[in-house]
Amino acid sequence: MSEIARKATSIAVKKGADQAEATAFTFVEDLTRFANSQIHQNVATYKNGLRVRAVLKKKIGDIMVGALDPSSVEKAVNDAIKVAKVSPQNELFKSLPEPKKYSVLKGTYDRKTATCNPNLRADNAKRAIQIAHDKANFVKAVAGSYMTGSAAFAVANSLGTDAGAQISLAQMAVTVISEKDGSEGHGYYSAYARNMKEINVDDIAVKAADKSIRSVQPTRLEPGEYEAILAPDAVALSLSYLSNGFLATWFQDGTSFVKYNLGKQVFHEKFGLKDDGRDLATLYVSPVDGEGVPKQALTLVKDGVVDEKGICYDSYTAGKEGKKSTGHAVAPVIETFASGPDLTNMIMSPGDASEEEMVRETSRGVYVSRFHYVRTVNQPRMILTGLTRDGTFLIENGEITKPVRNLRFTDSFLDVYKGIQLIGRDQERQAFATVPQLKVGKLRFTGVSEQ
Amino acid sequence: MNEDLARIALRTAQKLGASYVDARYVNIESENLHVKKGVAEEIRNRNLAGIGVRAIAKGAWGFAGTTVLKRASIVDIAKKAYKVACASARAKRADVKLSPTPAKKAKYSTPIRKDPFKISLNEKLDTLKTAERIAAAESKELIKTSSSFFRAHRERKLFLSSEGAEIDQKIVWCGGGVSATAIKNGDVQVRSYPASFRGNFNTAGYEFLESLDLAGHASETAREAIQLLSADKCPSTTTTLLIDGDQLALQVHESCGHPTELDRALGTEADYAGTSFLTTDKLGSFRYGSPKVSISADATTPGGLGTFGYDDEGVPAKNVPLIKEGVFVNYQSSRETAALLNLPEGSSGGMRADSPLAMPIVRMTNINLLPGDWKVEELIRDTQEGILMSTNKSWSIDDRRLNFQFGTEAAWLIKNGSKERMIKQATYTGITHQFWGSCDAASNDDWHMHGTPTCGKGVPGQVMYVGHGVSTARFRNVRVGIA
Numbered sequence: 001m002s003e004i005a006r007k008a009t010s011i012a013v014k015k016g017a018d019q020a021e022a023t024a025f026t027f028v029e030d031l032t033r034f035a036n037s038q039i040h041q042n043v044a045t046y047k048n049g050l051r052v053r054a055v056l057k058k059k060i061g062d063i064m065v066g067a068l069d070p071s072s073v074e075k076a077v078n079d080a081i082k083v084a085k086v087s088p089q090n091e092l093f094k095s096l097p098e099p100k101k102y103s104v105l106k107g108t109y110d111r112k113t114a115t116c117n118p119n120l121r122a123d124n125a126k127r128a129i130q131i132a133h134d135k136a137n138f139v140k141a142v143a144g145s146y147m148t149g150s151a152a153f154a155v156a157n158s159l160g161t162d163a164g165a166q167i168s169l170a171q172m173a174v175t176v177i178s179e180k181d182g183s184e185g186h187g188y189y190s191a192y193a194r195n196m197k198e199i200n201v202d203d204i205a206v207k208a209a210d211k212s213i214r215s216v217q218p219t220r221l222e223p224g225e226y227e228a229i230l231a232p233d234a235v236a237l238s239l240s241y242l243s244n245g246f247l248a249t250w251f252q253d254g255t256s257f258v259k260y261n262l263g264k265q266v267f268h269e270k271f272g273l274k275d276d277g278r279d280l281a282t283l284y285v286s287p288v289d290g291e292g293v294p295k296q297a298l299t300l301v302k303d304g305v306v307d308e309k310g311i312c313y314d315s316y317t318a319g320k321e322g323k324k325s326t327g328h329a330v331a332p333v334i335e336t337f338a339s340g341p342d343l344t345n346m347i348m349s350p351g352d353a354s355e356e357e358m359v360r361e362t363s364r365g366v367y368v369s370r371f372h373y374v375r376t377v378n379q380p381r382m383i384l385t386g387l388t389r390d391g392t393f394l395i396e397n398g399e400i401t402k403p404v405r406n407l408r409f410t411d412s413f414l415d416v417y418k419g420i421q422l423i424g425r426d427q428e429r430q431a432f433a434t435v436p437q438l439k440v441g442k443l444r445f446t447g448v449s450e451q
Numbered sequence: 452m453n454e455d456l457a458r459i460a461l462r463t464a465q466k467l468g469a470s471y472v473d474a475r476y477v478n479i480e481s482e483n484l485h486v487k488k489g490v491a492e493e494i495r496n497r498n499l500a501g502i503g504v505r506a507i508a509k510g511a512w513g514f515a516g517t518t519v520l521k522r523a524s525i526v527d528i529a530k531k532a533y534k535v536a537c538a539s540a541r542a543k544r545a546d547v548k549l550s551p552t553p554a555k556k557a558k559y560s561t562p563i564r565k566d567p568f569k570i571s572l573n574e575k576l577d578t579l580k581t582a583e584r585i586a587a588a589e590s591k592e593l594i595k596t597s598s599s600f601f602r603a604h605r606e607r608k609l610f611l612s613s614e615g616a617e618i619d620q621k622i623v624w625c626g627g628g629v630s631a632t633a634i635k636n637g638d639v640q641v642r643s644y645p646a647s648f649r650g651n652f653n654t655a656g657y658e659f660l661e662s663l664d665l666a667g668h669a670s671e672t673a674r675e676a677i678q679l680l681s682a683d684k685c686p687s688t689t690t691t692l693l694i695d696g697d698q699l700a701l702q703v704h705e706s707c708g709h710p711t712e713l714d715r716a717l718g719t720e721a722d723y724a725g726t727s728f729l730t731t732d733k734l735g736s737f738r739y740g741s742p743k744v745s746i747s748a749d750a751t752t753p754g755g756l757g758t759f760g761y762d763d764e765g766v767p768a769k770n771v772p773l774i775k776e777g778v779f780v781n782y783q784s785s786r787e788t789a790a791l792l793n794l795p796e797g798s799s800g801g802m803r804a805d806s807p808l809a810m811p812i813v814r815m816t817n818i819n820l821l822p823g824d825w826k827v828e829e830l831i832r833d834t835q836e837g838i839l840m841s842t843n844k845s846w847s848i849d850d851r852r853l854n855f856q857f858g859t860e861a862a863w864l865i866k867n868g869s870k871e872r873m874i875k876q877a878t879y880t881g882i883t884h885q886f887w888g889s890c891d892a893a894s895n896d897d898w899h900m901h902g903t904p905t906c907g908k909g910v911p912g913q914v915m916y917v918g919h920g921v922s923t924a925r926f927r928n929v930r931v932g933i934a
Contacts, residue, residue, distance in 0.1 A: 029808075031911055032538070035719040039539040043514040043911070044531045045808040046524075049499070066499035066518040079496065086572045088491050118513075118538035126542040143722035145910050173910075175722040188722075253596045253632065260637045339485075339493055372725070375845040377858050377878065377934045380637050385856050385878075385934070387849045389725075408847075408854055408880070410933050446933050447880055449854040450728070 001026070001154035002164055004050065004068055009156045011077045012054045017084070017158070019055040019096045022077075023290065024048070024068055025153035025333040028114060032121040035143040037129045039122060051332040054080035055096065058089040064332060094319030099160035102287045102294035105278060109150065110195040113168040116148035124172070124201050131205035132176045136213045140184070142205075144174035148196055151284075153331050155292040163292035165331075167285065170196035171431075174204050175390065176212035183451060185218065185403060187211030188370055188390035190233070192283045192429050211369060211391040218403040220448055221394055227365030227421075228443040229358045229395070234371045234388075235438050236430035238413055239273070239346055241376055241384055243433075246275075246300050246310050248317035249340035255379040257414060258306045267304040268420035272349030274299050275312065277327065281427065281434045282345035290331035291315055298326055300346070304418070314341040346433035351423025358422050358439040360398040366407065366443070367393040367400055377410065385410040387449060408447035416440050453502070456525045457611045460504045463529035465613055469506040469536065471549065472529075473612040475763060476502050477807035482568065484601040484627075486579040488587065494572070501807030504532040510546030511539035516808035549786040550797040552766045554615035559760020560623075562753075563656030567603035567625040570657045575601050579627070582665035586631040589673035593680065595634040597673065599665060600649040601627040602904070603657075604916070608763070616765035624756055624916065626652030626902060629665045631673035633680050640679035640875060642860055644668040646697045647843050652902030652916070653754040675861055678873050685862055685877040687932035691837030692879055693830060693925050698859050699820065700901035700919035701843045706883040707739075707746050708818040708917070709908075710852035711773045712801075713782035715813075717791065723910045725850025728883065729779055731792060737779040740887030745821040746774040748783050748799055755817035755918030756902030763811035766800035773818070777888070785813050805913040812909050817900065819920035823893030827923050830894055832868040838931055839863045839870065839923075840877050848883075856880040856933060879931045889927045898922035 001024040012020030026048045033041040050073055051064040061083030065076045129142040147169065154164035173190035189207035191199050230238070250256035257266070277286050277295030288294055291314060300310040313321075314329035317340060328341035359367070369391035377383040388407050393400045417440070424437030457474040464472040478500040485493035502525055503516035513536025515528040567575075579599035586597040603625035610618040628650020630643040645651045645663055653659045694702065709715060710727040718726055729737065750768035752758055761767055764786050773781050784794060785802045802811040831839065845858035862877035863870040904916040 029911055033722070033910055034542065035721055036544070036717070038544040039511065039542045040719050041514070041810055041812075041910075042512060042535045042539040043516070043810050044528075044535050045503075045514075045516045045911075046528075047501075047518050047808055049518065060494065062493075062495045064495075064497045066501060067520075083494060083496060083572070087494050088576060090490055090492065092490055092492070118535045119541065122538040122541040129542065141718055141721065143718065145722060147911075173722055177718070177721060186721075254634045255632070255639050339495075372850055373847045375847045375858075377845045378876065380639050383934050385845065385847050385858075387847070387854065389850055406849055406854070408849070408856060410856065410878075447854055447856070449849045449851070450882055 001152065002162060004073060005154045005156035006162065008050060008052055008073050008077050009158050011074060012052065012081060013158050015081050017054040017056055017081060019158050021053040021096050021157040023051045023153055023155040023332050027151050027333050028149040029147065030116060030149050031145055031147040032125050033145040034125045034129060037142045039125055042118065050076050052076045052080040054084045056084045058091060058093050059084045059087040060090055060093060061087060092320050093316060096157045096159055097161060097291050097293045097315045097325055100294050102163065105285055105287045108167045108194055108285055110168045113148055113170050113196045114150035116196060121146045121148060127201050128174050128205040131202055132209040135209040136178060138178050138180050139176060139209060140179040141177045142174065147171045151333050153333050161292035163288040165286035165288060168194050170199050172199045172201065172204055174208040176208045178212045178216050180216040183217040185212050185215030186390045187215060192431055215391050215403045218405045221404040221407065223445045223447055225442050225444050227362050228440050229362065229365065229367045230438045231369045232428035232430060232435050232437055234368045235435040236433040237371045237374055238384065239433050239435065241374055242382060242413055243343045243346060246312055246343060247341055248311050248313045251311050252317065252320060257380050257382045258310065260380055261306055263305065263307050265304040266306055266414050267301055267417045269304045270351060270423055271301050271304045271417055271420055273301040273346060275343045275346050277345040279345060279347060281347060281429065283429055283431060284344050289327040290329040293325045293327040295327040312341045312343055317341060344432050348435040350425050350427050350436045352425050353422035354425065355437060359395055359400060361422060361439065362395040363397060365395045367395055382413045384413050405451060406449040407445040409443055410446040411444040416443055454609060456502055456520060457609060459522060460502060460525050460529040461611055461613055463526050464504060464506045464533045467530065467533040469508045469533050471507040471613055473610065474502060474504050475807055476609040478607045479806065480605045482603045484575055484579060485598060486576065486583045487598045488596065489584060491576050499806060503804065503807040504529050505810060506532040506536050507547050508533050508536035509540035511536050511543045512547055513539055514810040547787055548790040550789040552786060552797060554612065555765060556617045557760065558619045560621040561654045563623050565657035567657040568605060578665065582629040582669040585666055585669035586629055586673040589670060590677055593633045593635060593677050594631050594673050596632040599629040601660060602649065610763065610765055612765055618761045618765055620760050622654060622759055623656065624652055624654045625657060625660055626650050627660050629669045629672055631676040633676035635680045638680055640676050642672045642676040643842055644672040646901060647860060652756050652904050653900055654756060654758045655754050679861060679875045682873045682875045685874045685932040689928055689930050691834055691925065691927055692929040692931060693834065693837060693839040693923060695841045695923045696897055696899065696901060696921045697842045698840055699921045699924055701846055702857065703746065703818050703820050703919050703921055704903055705846060705848045706852055706855055707773065708815040711782050712813045713784040713788040716782060717788060724908055728851045728853050733779055735780060738777055739774050739779040739884050740777040741890045742776045743823060743893060744774055744777050744887050744890050747772045747819050748801065748816050749819050750800060750816035752817045752819060752900060752920055754900045756904065756916045757816035757918040762800045762802045763804050764798065764802045766798045769800045771799045783813055783815065788813065803915055805915050809913050814915045815906065815917040817918035817920060822895035822898040822922050825892050825894045826896045827894045830892055830923060830925055831865060831870065834865045835867060837865045839865055853883050855883065858934065876934055878933045879929050880933050881929055886926060890924055891927055893924040894922040
């Protein structure tokens with residue numbers, strides 16, 4: 001792929017581009033999905049492509065095609081130049097990034113994981129289903145997915161950048177639905193890894209089933225402010241929304257909470273958060289970003305304080321402020337609707353508490369296994385709304401006493417995380433963040449869902 | 452040539468023993484333009500082509516897709532689809548059965564007047580720049596960010612099945628919008644036209660963008676963003692709520708569109724998006740809303756973003772009533788899910804995939820709230836006290852689609868039949884069937900198609916374009932002002 005990226009770049013320069021960048025990528029996604037205790041979808045897909053950016057006197061053509069054969073490469077380059085020629089100048093564009101040295105990350109790719117046989121995935125699905133059903137005769141249905149695959153990209157630019165990365169991926173998620181006297185209880189657990197050897201099917205199935213069994217016949221808890229224990233899944237999802245405040249795009253537009261709290265301790269003093277694409281504790285590790293810039297470890301929150309140093313940039317947003325990219329450009333292999341930099345390797349500092357201790361320290365609170373459908377209601381205040389899901393329990397006088405119906409929360413997560421009381425000692429790897437469990441002094445629940 | 456490749460895929464999987472095979476050649480082209488603060492920051496063109504093969508073998512599904520359009524790789528994915536199906540059979544409880552559908556040989560093209568891909572880049576950017584500059588000019592001090600957007604999508608789909616279907620479709624859609632962000636003392640207020648999140652989209656040519664008249668609405672859009680800075684916060688109370696079409700489109704999407712998807716009701720989305728409170732025992736009898744509420748899934752609505760000729764199983768576009776005068780009467784379904792429920796009319800024709808590399812799943816087409824008897828002005832005049840909310844800002848609903856909460860960009864207090872003043876940070880919440888049960892009126896003069904191009908569903912995740920025909924409607928006793 002490196003050769004294709006270099007060739008595309010050199011063709012673009014020969015055809016008149018002042019600067020050019022080409023990124024070749026492949027993405028293999030094989031996924032076995034199950035529901036109602038049987039496999040119902042099973043896919044094996046191979047995607048490749050090339051993104052070309054051609055720059056002519058600050059006029060930029062940005063083309064992506066889903067092919068890597070020589071004629072498609074040439075056509076993509078020609079189209080990028082054609083678009084650049086008719087585009088207006090973008091005075092905010094400074095330059096594609098200069099090449100920088102980086103060291104390759106080892107052990108991020110496992111061939112067996114990347115090329116896993118569908119029978120193995122099917123057998124793992126079958127095993128999880130069986131284990132969950134064996135836990136109780138009122139386990140009604142098991143759903144989930146087992147994914148294996150790989151992602152790779154190579155990026156070259158006319159300034160000499162020549163970089164890339166490759167990882168294998170294995171993920172499993174299991175949802176167990178139990179039912180007693182017409183009342184359902186749901187439980188969920190998941191694992192994310194780069195090597196399928198790290199996916200412990202039995203552990204995932206048992207944890208999901210246990211939670212499901214304990215969740216049946218939930219009672220209604222009145223909305224209000226409660227102490228809350230947030231499992232890592234819930235913490236990670238809330239962080240994915242908080243993290244928007246550290247994006248250069250939000251910061252520059254004035255919608256980031258960081259902009260209005262520079263140098264202030266907005267979170268609890270024990271709250272520490274960084275983003276480090278080279279830290280193997282995170283999932284989507286890569287030594288470089290989508291523009292080939294070495295990924296920089298960023299301290300987002302230190303001792304609860306946020307400041308400008310935590311803002312992440314790609315080369316374009318950095319250029320607007322006369323800064324250098326922090327290595328957070330998104331690779332085309334995972335390009336989304338939004339453009340701009342992103343944080344994909346967050347790590348929240350662990351504490352020293354166990355889950356038992358958190359429960360013991362709670363007089364009346366809610367245990368939240370997962371959040372669901374979280375959305376931002378107010379950006380500068382980071383008011384989020386969403387629901388609990390797949391195991392919500394009432395804690396009374398230091399003990400988990402009963403399951404409760406799913407609750408809606410609406411609260412400022414600046415306030416929620418200012419009120420952190422205990423931080424878990426174990427970190428858990430989720431898709432875009434590796435986080436511990438948290439106990440917070442107050443979470444505002446504003447509604448209850450029906451059974 | 453692509454037809455030949457699709458035929459090769461069919462033959463290969465059939466020879467191996469697949470009892471059913473379909474192959475889809477899909478080529479998707481898209482153009483995204485974004486003008487921000489006077490600069491064309493985003494000019495992105497994307498092109499993806501590939502073939503996806505879906506097979507039933509040993510009574511189970513297998514799917515494989517590739518972007519490599521060469522004979523050898525097509526043979527390879529056809530074999531893979533068969534092999535994956537056999538693997539699926541290792542953990543099956545029952546054989547897949549498909550409800551019948553006629554194997555059509557047909558063509559369909561979105562009717563367009565002006566091909567958006569043939570309009571010059573300069574013309575499109577001029578339109579966007581003009582609108583964006585008008586918005587920015589409202590206040591250099593307070594309008595901190597102004598943006599305008601354009602997006603066009605062209606999709607060629609060739610569907611061939613082992614039952615003999617050969618369907619060639621060309622779907623085109625486009626649209627855009629303008630937005631202004633006013634900021635003062637850390638208060639951030641956004642207004643958008645004609646809809647938030649990059650605008651409104653229809654299956655239509657460039658004439659649709661022209662009809663939006665972005666420049667003509669840019670000034671008012673920015674003015675309202677500025678007005679919001681000094682507006683009071685939405686009160687926390689229970690009141691009569693009027694919701695305009697731009698917000699109601701998403702309400703219909705989340706609280707009717709998703710829960711009437713039969714795959715959700717049958718539990719096959721339980722691991723991700725969730726299930727549905729509209730369980731199969733409720734079909735035909737459950738009171739979902741008031742008698743004023745009738746909702747259909749109509750893939751034939753002109754201009755709708757979910758309008759097409761045939762779905763990705765070759766089922767012709769249909770208009771299926773989901774809610775009839777308040778009663779839940781039908782699901783959105785696929786050939787497989789329709790067979791599971793023995794639905795006499797078969798699939799509702801909503802199976803779609805977002806790319807050649809994705810397996811089709813049950814998707815919304817155009818989920819339309821049928822218009823009422825009122826004019827918008829009459830609705831307001833008839834409301835003694837209430838709030839009118841407009842343009843979606845935030846949205847959230849539980850995994851069974853019951854407890855929802857929405858926020859809107861703007862709202863107005865209504866007193867004695869007229870809009871009294873603007874309020875900000877408006878939110879409302881409720882339980883789906885109670886909320887629709889409280890609907891006592893809907894307008895007809897502002898009914899039109901709203902496009903949602905980013906509906907997420909499935910694992911692996913897919914993003915589909917769907918439509919909603921809605922107007923302004925009124926709801927009684929709604930809790931507002933939660934945030």
